[in-house]
Amino acid sequence: xxxxxxxxxxxxxxxxxxxDADDVTDDQAPADLGIDSMGVVEAIFAIEEAFDIQVPFxxxxxxxQGFDISSVGAIxxxxxxxxxxxxx
Numbered sequence: 001x002x003x004x005x006x007x008x009x010x011x012x013x014x015x016x017x018x019x020d021a022d023d024v025t026d027d028q029a030p031a032d033l034g035i036d037s038m039g040v041v042e043a044i045f046a047i048e049e050a051f052d053i054q055v056p057f058x059x060x061x062x063x064x065q066g067f068d069i070s071s072v073g074a075i076x077x078x079x080x081x082x083x084x085x086x087x088x
Contacts (some may be wrong), residue, residue: 002080008050016043016062026073033072040069048073053082 006019014021017033024033030040044055044067055078057067067082068074 006076009079012043013044028072032080051083
């Protein structure tokens with residue numbers, strides 16, 4: 001499950017960045033992939049839809065919501081946590 005979730009998050013971010021999912025690594029920040037703040041918001045909407053979760057994210061205060069977008073790996077970890085919490 002974790003590998004599938006990671007691959008799906010990578011694919012969502014790659015689609016937003018218009019790059020191949022194989023070019024996405026956990027240590028990259030969204031900006032490294034060419035994803036701007038609007039793209040992050042769009043990616044979060046796609047993540048919510050793909051995993052049937054509610055992401056606590058405020059685009060006006062991205063660091064204040066407990067959903068870390070500092071790197072792809074942080075996004076994956078946050079999605080894993082939210083899936084576990086919201087689907088228990």
